[in-house]
Amino acid sequence: MTTSPATPDAPLLQIRTLTKTFGGFTALDNISVDIKKGERFGLIGPNGSGKTTLINCISGALKPQIGNVIFCGEDITQLPPHQRARRGIARSFQIPRPFRSMTVLENLMVGLDFASAPGAAAAALPEEEVAMSILTRMGLAAKAGAPTDTLSQVELRKMELARAMAVRPKLLVSDEAMAGLSHSEVDEVLDLLISLGDEDITIIMIEHIMQAVMRFSERVMCLDAGRIIALGAPDEVMANKRVQEAYLGT
C-alpha cells in the first residue's frame, strides 16, 4: 500500500477486514472502517465487545491475524508501537500508565525525546518549553515538577493526554479517559478533547459515558461481540435497535 496521502479527502486511518482471535475466541471479526482527517470518532459497545482490542491493533500493542491498518496511506499493520507513535499515533490507556519514577514534566519529555518528528516547527524551542506549553494547555502547569503518584485521578487522565500530545499526534486514541471521574471533571476532560479536535487532530474516543459520546462525536461506531453493529451520526446510532439491545439486553 503506497497510496499517496496527498489527496485531501483520503482517510487518515483505514481499517481493512481486521480480524483478531485469542485462541478460539474471536475478539474482532472482519472490521472495516475509514476515519477521516480531523474527525471526532466515538467508539462504543458493551464490555468485552472488542473496543480496546481494536485500538490495540491501531496503536500496535496487538497484531491482527487478518486484515490491515493503513495510516496516511501507509500499511502499518506489522509495525511495532514506537514506529507508529513516530508516525503520529498516540494513545491514552484505560487504566492510567504513567512513568512512575518521573515527574509530570519528565513524562512528557519522553515523548518529545523519542517520538516528535525531527525538524518540526517547534524544534527550535527547547524541549522543556514545549512540554510546559502542553502542560499549560492541559491545565497541569502547576504540577510540572510533581511526581506522578501525587496526582489525582483527573490529573492523571490529563497527564496521559498531555503525554500523548507530546508525541505530536495526527491521531489520538483516548481509551476511557473519563472513567471514574465526577460530572464536572468529565466536562473538563471532554472540553480538552474537543479543543484538541479543533486543532486538526483526529480523535478516536472510547467511552461509556453516553452524554460525553453524544456531545463529542461526529460519528459513532458501536461494536458488539467483535462486529460493527452500527456506524453513523450519534443520534442515529443511539436510536438503532441493535445498539439498544446490545446495551440493555433484549
Place this chain on the structure above:
Amino acid sequence: MTARHNSIVFWAGIAVFLVAVMAMTQLVRNEYPFFAGYVILQFIVLSVAWSILGGYAGYVNFGTNAFFGVGVYTAVALFKVSGAPLVVQIAAAAVVGMLLGLAVGLLTLRMRGIFFSIATIALAIIIETTVMNWRFVGGAAGIQLQRPPVTEPFDSYVKMLFFVQGVLVVIAVAIARYIQNSRIGRGLQALRDDELAAECTGVPTLKLKLVACMISGGLIAAGGAPAAMYLQYADPSSAFNLSYSVSVLAMALIGGTAHWIGPVLGAILLGTTQQLLAVTISSEVNVLVLGIMLVVFVVVAPKGIIGLLRPRYRLRAGGKA
C-alpha cells in the same frame, strides 16, 4: 547547578581520582593495599556496569558471573594463543562481552521480570559447562598463567593491575553517567516504569534494552579480564562463581540504582567490608554479612544509600546530574 558546571566538577573529580591511584602505586611500598584495592575497584566496575541494565532498565541480570567469566577466559585464551598484552586482553574481552550481551539480549530480553533473571542464570551455567570442557584453556582443572614482566612506571604487576582497574572504573562511570543524562537514559527509565506505555510514547524498547545489555555485558567482561593475571590462575568454577552475581547485585541495590554514584558507593561499602572481614574473621562470613546488609537495606532504605542521602532523589533520577 548547570549541566556544564556539573561536567567540570565531574571530570575534575575523575582527574583527582586517577592521579591519586597513580600516586599510590608510586608511593606505597606494601603490596597488600593493592591486592585488596584491586578487588574493590573491580567490584565498582562490575556494579556500575550491572546497573546500566539492572538499574536504569530494571532488567535484573543474574548472569554477571557469565560475563565476568567470559572476560576472564577471553583474556586467558588470547594470552595463551599470542601472549597478547593486557590492554588487548581487556579490549577483546569487552568486544566478546558485548557480542554475548547482544546474543543474550536477542534471546532473552523479550522475557520480562523474573523470567529474564532465570534465563541469565541458565546462561552462566551453559557457558561454564562449555569452558569446563574446553581443554585448550585448562578445562575443569584450570590453568596456570605466567605474568609477563611489568611495564614502567610500575614496580610490580599487582600495582599495575590496580591502576588498570582504576582506569576501567573511570570508563565505566563515564559511560554510565553519559547514558543517565542522555535520551537513552530517559528511554530506559521509561521502559523500566512501563514498557507498553514507553513503546506507545515512541521509545524503541527492544533496541534500547539491547544497547543496555551490550554495554553492560561489555563492561563486566572488561572488568573481569584482568582477573586472570591478578590471580595468575583461572578455573571455571571460580571465574563463573555465582557469588559475583550476588555481590554485584547487592552492591548496586544497596548503593541505589537511580544514579551512577549509587553502585560506586555500594561497591566501596560492601567491597571494603568484605576485605576487612576476610582478613579479620574469615571469607565465609562475607556471604552472611552481605545477606544481612541486603535485608536491612531492602527494609530500611529500598532506594539504597542515595535514597537515604536525598529522600527526593528519585525525582531527579532522569535529570541532569
